[in-house]
Amino acid sequence: MARAQENRTGGGNRTGGGNRTGGGGGTRQAGGRQAGRQRRNGRPRDEEGILPVLARAVREVESRAQRRPLGSEQRTTFQVVAMLAREERTRVKNDPELAEPRRAEQLKRLDGIATILAKTATTDSTLFTLLGDDAEITADARALRREMLEQAGVEAGEDAPAALAADPADAPVDRQVVPRSVVRRRLANPFQVPEYLDDTTPPTPPRRLGSWELLGPLFESFERAADGTASSMELPDPAGRRTPSGLQLMEHQAQLVCAAEKGHRTFLLADEPGLGKTAQALLAAQAAKAFPLLVVVPNVVKSSWVREARHWTPGHPVTAIHGDGHDLDAFADIVVVNYDVLDRHVGWLGDFGFRGMVVDEAHFIKNKGSQRSRNVLRIAQRIREGRARPLLMALTGTPLINDIEDFRAIWQYLGWIDDKKPTPYLLGRLEDTGLTPIDPQFSGAARRCVIDMGIVRRRKVDVASDIPARRVADLPVELDGEEGRSIAAAERELAARMVARYDAAMAARGTPSADLDRDLVHAIAVSERKDSESKKTGENVFGMMRRIGRAKAGLAADYTAQLARSVGKVVFFAKHIDVMDAAEEAFSSRGLRHVSIRGDQSPTQRQAAIDGFVEDPSVQVAVCSLTAAGVGLNLQVASDVVLAELSWTDAEQTQAIDRVHRIGQDRPVTAWRIIAAQTVDARIAELIDSKAGLAARALDGSDAEAGSSADVQVQALESMLVDALAAR
Template identity: 55%
Template sequence: MSRQARAHAGGTGQAVRHRRQVDNTGVIPQLAKAAREVEAAAQRGRVSPANRTKFQVIALLMREERARARADTEMGDSERQEALKRLDGLASILAKTAARDTSLVTLLQPDAPVSEQARALRKQLLFAGGVDMIVDETPGPEPVKRIVPPEIAERQVVPVSVKSRVRSNPFHAPDLNSRAPAPHYSRLSNWELLGPLLRAFETGAGGGAASMQLPPAPKYDRLSPPALELMPHQIGLLEAVREGHRTFLLADEPGLGKTAQSVLAASVADAYPLLCVVPNVVKTNWAREVARWTPQRTSTVITGDGRDVDGFADVFIVNYEVLDRHLGWLLELGLKSMVVDEAHFIKNLQSQRSRLVLQLADHVRASSPTSAPLMMALTGTPLINDVDDFKAIWQFLGWLEGDKPSQLLLDRLDETGLVPSDPGFLAAARQTVIDLGIVRRRKVDVARDLPAKRVVDMPIELDSEEGSSIRSAEVALTRRLLARYRSLVAASGLEPDTIDPERIRMIARSEVEESKTASKGESIFAMQRRLGVAKAELAAEYTSQVARSAGKVVHFAKHIEAMDIAERTFAELGISYVSIRGDQSSIARQAAIDAFQKDPKVQVAVCSLLAAGVGLNLQAASDVVLAELSWTAAEQTQAIDRVHRIGQEWPVTAWRVVASQTLDARIAELIDAKQGLAARALDGADDEVHSSDSIQVDVIAAMLEEALRTEVA
């Protein structure tokens, strides 16, 4: 095999190739031709899936050609410079094309998934450029065994009672009557489908609420234990389980009883052992709910060392933080069902938390005695910043395999008779995914006895020295951003007064990434913390006023310093309070919750926005004070919905304390703007499309753009 063929073969890992003596067109002219085709499509305003694939392959081959030109010792300097010059020209074409359709930018990332269609096109372009492909007959790698990853193997613990359970039932009898259907040819096999599927939810695709059709609720509730009663919307989901449905993204708004539905679903499906992966703050509550709704079943809460685990329990409850220590024995337990609470916690596919949850889910599907284990993802806020947040949840449910639809989803899409280029495909694809098990009910639709909630901004002025210091820090940050923007504009050869939104966002994203690792100086994160501390006393004083006039109040803060100041203020003002923080034990946290709910003397619950913003029932109050703002709309919604839940008898008001004339006001505006994302994706709303960037990026971009427009004016 020739030197040139070896230089290019590393691009596939599955093939080697050699250069053949043909005309001197080479690979670069083939790439240039393909790049012009994609550019023309972008100019027409329609970049098809085939052109997206072509765009990615051009970028891949450009990297290979550039690396080859630089490393080829037999290539003359003039020849090398000419090749690099032509490749730079190609890069310019791709950049202009991506500027027209910004969704193409992700395909330029080195770690972007490469589909089979992209690999096939790569071979075609190389062959057209004079490279023969010789298939490597070396066997591919063996399937990866389902073992504990090496990096967490030494942290594994195995409770003694679990060893006893495994020994007592070492084999799980297979179910020979229910097998997964064999895969078959699909007309969609050569299409890139994940992008259109996500886009269908991002745009709403002309559909209504993203909720599957559930069976009607029976006249009588025969599932609830004595003295308890399910609501009709809860019974509808359980009827679907009774009829054989086994995968659910239960995206009901917070407060509609998702925990009860999932606990009872396992009972209806007789899907035990059940594993519940939940935030640490709600582990105790999950155990209570199991005992409440399925008193005939036993549950066990898994702690760090696993000392108190009951290996013979029906329901195993583990928090995300200690899952890595217990993965080994959980893989051997013979789980028949799995519930992930606050499933948006696994949205980052690169995090260890997500990888472990997905590994467990794959194992449950592969080793369950039945072919369809019960899998439920619970979250009232499945989307945080972008529809890409769906991907991890869909993988957990078995609807995706990596960046491709699973065989189940592919078969259902085939049944529509449509392909992505057909009119109506997005709407049909969206409905297909919904019918796999998305259940989304809003309080206004199904719990009409629940009161409405409203968010009222309470502006305050920071007239202290710290307030002046914060405003000075914002001015300094704006000046630094302006200097960076002017340098970028000058380097690009643009007019000095040019206002380019794309370059503004480029600088904003860079500033956010640098701020995450900055050890000193003023960053947007540091300024938000300073704001929270600066307004903490004022916010606590306002909470005290509300508590005296309206009764119990839930006071949310984000930073420990802000919570400390609030509690000190309440003590000075004679306001009785309890504290709910992330560093508490489950017993202490539950005691604080019970005191707030049941003791009329306790007026305020001081809660951590991050540790107490999910899973808690605090409906003894009807007023919430948000002393600090979050970086996501979802966290704000979750916090308010600790009060706005089933059982609430009064209208709920959330008083949002906002520091005027600071970035606090910008954050509040952007949180409200981000609320439209979930409405478009899940509720079928036709709201204006806003940026899918994080709020930090949006804030910095807004600051820079406002400063630029002020200068131009």
């Protein structure tokens, strides 16, 4: 990052000893003296530049986090402060003109900002996703970055990191583009054929339910899984249905295509990963005659969608939008665009006349406050306004990541609900039940009404019995040496700190009880995440998990190398870049050929790595980022997966395993989780497994107890405290 501009006093000397005052040299010299006086007599030098701007911003976010959950605006501020702090640290370390005392002072201030960021992130673990190298940088974040730099007196474009300068999504929301080929299409066909509803029956007007709050009960009906059955609408028998020449559909795929052919137009296709959702969506569009079709996808799978469209629907040309869309073919039947560039194309996409829209990895829009969610919802609304009964499909193998509320944005995209209530068609179905939310039967009936709107959920075990089974095997490892002892000491220190707080609270009551107070345990665990004193030690559950990941890296790489030499190709997943780096160094030292799939790669680099792993027999390991490579990859050439680090959610872990366990796999799949024994790592693994019940209960009709939506981190701290109290 460029340094804040400072007035210099040597301007006159550079212009001939100050004789050319009319040329500006003297003015600069006088300006420099004046600025110097201001620094001596007014604002101190320490309050110049970007540091005070960052300090004010981060303290505002910290204050908000202590009172209530952060909104989208504060989350954006958190991300931008972290981004600018990293840039400033790099500048300070590499500035040759900076005196060492000054350098040390600025690095100390940056450490303080980093400490506040870490403390704030412990109040909401999802904030850590904003700090990753592959985190999305929205248009709002870019605008705030420019604003902060202007406040600091720095040109926003100076020394911008390449990732910011070159990112095609770096476009203000109001900077819309219209590709030339779109203009040509409009000129060639300026009139759109009017469409009329096939079913002119008006929706049932609200009778009993007009004054009821219904969204909460609808979401709760899925959490309860009242009838114990899978969340999937009834689909027609596909017998006799024609398939594209030379291509074979599985029965479950043909069922959905047949439903679209018979007139169903909204689908939440939540099949487990690996069951061919892409093919189903493309063939459903073909059956519904929903061309032109818009497909919105993560950038990492954009080229994959183009290839799949050419494979499954060869009679319908496909094009992809890159950047401003200069090479877009607007006359194609299928338009594929990634979330990151929707900002600049949202205007013309909404008015283009699409008859269908598919949103892949639809859990990406679960945060309604994000820019990409707003863009998707805006385009879908425009399509519904301009077309009678368009085909709208949301595809995701993991529609529930943390909470039932993750459904909200997806249902709104499909047109089932709006911000406050069900839309008329769903409301009519609810009215027809004759029930209200106070009736005991309402939950089951409401759940079935929503399912029949178009939820389709099939499990591999039910519809793809020819796909071999998978299992997750935990491989405990002992962390020896100095790093292992350091981690153990940090855990003991953390546990002892919580025990001391528990004892102090019990003593303060005056009548302490020998029984364990679970409410107090929970309160201390929550407080521990927020306590600024604990952060002074540099130890918390997040930092320890990262240290454990680094300590496990060599052991996980060793086991991967053994697997590769005995069973063939292996997929290695890690969460942090430094763990990936350590593993790749270990593979190189053993002469083991490998490829790397990361979030900072271009689509061309990514595809080259995938092709190398899949097609080259000598490439034995694919080293993958758990967050960046967990979706959109077909790696069934391998049947063994090594999870070197744990995710915070079961959904992310499952997505990674399903890169291998999918249609086309002909061998049993084993995922080896490397668990650091006798550390918080083992506790986290147990908690992640316990929370896996949420999606099963909501979507698969499981009667297993659903995992709480409470923080895994808080539960891990509670477990540590309970064990420490029991061990006394």
